[in-house]
Amino acid sequence: MLKLFCALGALACIHASEAAPRVLDARTSWIGNTFGYGQGTWAQINITAIAVTPDGRVFTNAPWDESGAEASVYKNGQMLGFAGGTHGWGNYGGNAIAVNKRYAFIAIAVGNEKGRLVKPGVWPGSGRQWFGVSRRELGETKRAAPFRSTDAADAKDPHAVLASSFLTINEAPTDKREDIGGLAASDALLYVSNTTQDRIEVYDADSMQKKRQWDAHEPGRLALASDGSLWALLDSLGENPRLVHYSASGAPLDDAPALPKDTLAADIATDGQGRLLVADNGVRQQVLIFTRDGRGYRESGTLGERGGIFSGTAGKPGPQRFNGLTGVGVDAAGNVYVSTNGIGVRHDTIGAGLGATLESYAPDGRRLWQVQGLLFVDGAWIDPSRPNSVYTGNKRFELDLSKPPGEEWKYAGFLTGRFRYPDDPVFHTDQWPGMPIARKLDGRTFLYLTDMYADHLKIYRFDAKRDGELAIPSGFIAGRARPVEHVPNRPPAGDWIWRDTNGNGRFDAGEFQLNTGTARIAGGWGWWVDTKGDIWRTSDVKGIRRLRYGGVDQAGNPVYDVAKITSYAMPAPFTELRRAIYDADTDSLYVSGYTADEPPDRGFWKEVGRRFVRYDHWSTNPTQRYAIDLPWDTKAKPVSTLIGFTVEGRYVFAVEPVGTVHVYDKDSGQELGVIKPGPEVGGASGWVDVPNGISASRRPDGEYLVFVEEDARGKVMMYRWKP
Incomplete structure (x- = not known):
């Protein structure tokens, strides 16, 4: 069956066949993750806690990993597996984990999916949630280690089996967090930091019956010493956690060292030499090492460069250049293990977007191995100043395309300077x-970032001599009021522009320009920055806005003025718009959306729409060249729509939410075929969940690099296609 679309003034009519398109010969690769899922493994996107066995297995935990690997196991740089039961069906991960010779004890949360999950003892009642500990077999963490009996029916229910191995510590309303702040385990006992209840609780590790408890203010991470004493971080919810040492019975000891000023202790561990290791997520970004000295402890060394990734060339990754420490542990051989997530434990879920690493260091400080899960809800764009350099939302990678799939990338820069630029809107x-979207304007490179819901636009500049790899907050275009309510010094509404006029990267009062005109910026799903620097904002029903690039100011920022917005009415045949991409070289505008004959399905709201049109001579005499009927079937399984498109070279590249890339001839609108994920990534791509999740770049030899957001497993897909 064929569909024919023509319009008055069109230069071509497109016959869109419903037959399956041809699969193009493209090579599949990826950037940002140690593992591509070709062998069924990936490095998780966040790590907030670790526990290390004597033989060097590292057990991790985090509140969220998109594909359920919150609690995973690694050894010698390989992912051995993950626990499961920490994702979906009301289950979530947590911020603590401990092991003994038999079990892994995993802090998790259990909900009821807004009351949809109902079974006493398996899920909490409506409006309630549980925080506690899931006990698993150490050798196979997918296997629950029950301590409560189940009847015959429950024995066949995997959720009931998991519930029989879950110890509820706190029950709370759904709008209140009462997470477990720390765990430690011997073969006989399990120690639990009940942080919000200001106590440390002790359980029998086999029966899971409570044995005793004692008061402790906001206890966090715990570490058992070889003599049976317990180290703890107290005041863990504040900015200055402190060390406390307890006897095996819970009596306070007076030998705990005071931590250096500005230390933000994130985790603690002990080693076979009786030393205490403290992961400092403050400005030092180091592991502090304390050794017994008489009746007390003294700082005897550190692991890591002082200042971490922000020292020297700021943002440049490398061995011992830590970034957002969350965990530390030691094995029997004295090897030290460090986890990071770019921000630290206590910063909501942003850690899932700043990149997880797990590293192992020999006693002499040599890095033995590292795994990286660096990207989440992120895309990629070729650096216009360096053809083998790629920007993502807050990182830079370097490419060597002579290497095998998955090995072409090297992590080269972390862009977010949280100590130097705390007003960076990513935090607010x-x-x-x-x-x-990266553009080179007047000899300078600028990075523009659209958010997951296309509400606002962040703008960054670079100064390599002063700031290394860091991206300096330079401009910001706000949409609605609520998403920007935490931006420092903001006006009391949305729809404004901020520009860093004094060049300090801070959102200072007096640097905001409120949009008081009729051409509103707020609302819509389309953002685009063309090669000349103009910003195009697509409103659903109010047409298209164009903020013209006004050069660079004295501080090095691109200039935009809400008083000089150009407005374009909604072009025929559309009744609703979703995207608009302008090609400045040809004065062509590519627009997608819905028409009266092809209306939207209101249950799907990020998609590009059902009709795609190219208009030529846009600035002088807009003329429709062609109209394409796009893939669109919201009843299909999986759903068949397009969520993003980009224009590069001779082609239009458009991506489905399930990751399939459609390739169209830019001049004729004819579909040439599709690109699908190959065996290098297990033939799988996660859900593309953002309205601007695809980009492409034509290389000098005619090869195209196509980058696609890959939600599921901590990476960005990179397809290599040579027509």
Whole structure:
């Protein structure tokens, strides 16, 4: 069956066949994750706690991993597996984990999916949630280690089996967090930091019956010493956690060292030499080492460069250049293990977007191995100043395309300077950095980031001599009021522009320009920055806005003025718009959306729409060249729509939410075929969940690199296609 679309003034009519399109010969690769899922493994996107066995297995935990690997196991740089039961069906991960010779004890949360899950003892009642500990077999963490009996029916229910191995510590309303702040285990006992209840609780590790408890203010991470004494971080919810040492019975000891000023202790561990290791997520970004000295402890060394990734060339990753420490542990051989997530434990879910690493160091400080899960809800864009450099939302990678799939990338730069630029809107708006568009304007490179819901636009500049790899907050275009309510010094509404006029990267009062005109910026799903620097904002029903690039100011920022917005009415045949991409070289505008004959399905609201049109001579005499009927079937399983498109070279590249890339000839609108994920990534791509999740770049030899957001397993897909 064929559909024919023509319009008055059109230069071509497109016959869109419903037959399956041809699969193009493209090579599949990826950037940002140690593992591509070709062998069924991936590095998780966040790590907030670790526990290490004597033989060097590292057990991790985090509140969230998109594909359920919150609690995973690694050894010698390989992912051995993950526990499961920490994702979906009301289950979530947590911020603590401990092991003994038999069990892994995993802090988790259990909900009821807004009352949809109902079974006493398996899920909490409506409006309630549980925080506690899931006990698993150490050798196979997918296997529950029950301590309560189940009847015959429950024995066949995997959720009931998991419930029989779950110890409820706190029950709370759904709007209140009462997480477990720390765990430690011997073969006989399990120690639990009940942080919000100001006590440390002790359980029998086999029966899981409570044996005793004692008061402790906001206890956090715990570490058992070889003599049976217990180290704890107290005041863990504040900015200055402190060390406390307890006897085996819980009596306070007076030998705990005072931590250096500005230390933000994130985790603690002990080693076979009786030393105490403290992961400092403050400005030092180091592991502090304390040794017994008489009746007390003294600081005897550190692991890691002082200042971490922000020292020297700021943002440059490398061995011992830690970034957001969350965990530390030691094995029997004295090897030290460090986890990071770019921000630390206590910063909501943003850690899932700033990149997880797990590293092992020999006693002499040599890095033995590292795994990286660096990207989440993130895209990629070729650096216009360096053809083998790629920007993502808050990182830079370097490419060597001579290497095998998955090995072409090298992590080269972390862009978010949280100590130098604490006003960076990534900390005050959405929970993830955003989709990148990089442009070179007047000899300078600027990075523009759209958020997951296309509400606002972040703008960054660079100064390599002063700030290394860091991206300096330079401009911001706000949409609605609520997503920007935490931006420092903001006006009391949305729809404004901020520009860093004094060049300090801070949102200072007096640097905001409120949009008081009729051409509103707020609302819509389309953002685009063309090669000349103009910003195009697509409203659903109010047409298209264009903020013209006004050059660079004295501080090095691109200039935009809400008083000089150009407005374009909604072009025929559309009744609703979703995207608009302008090609400045040809004065062509590519627009997608819905028409009266092809209306939207209101249950799907990020998609590009059902009709795609190219208009030529847009600035002088807009003329429709062609109209394409796009893939669109919201009843299909999986759903068949398009969620993003980009224009590069001779082609239009458009991506479905399930990751399939459609390739169209830019001049004729004819579909040439599709690109699908190959065996290098297990033939799988996660859900593309952002409205600007695809980009493409034509290389000098005619090869195209196509980058696609890959939600599921901590990476960005990179397809290599040579027509």
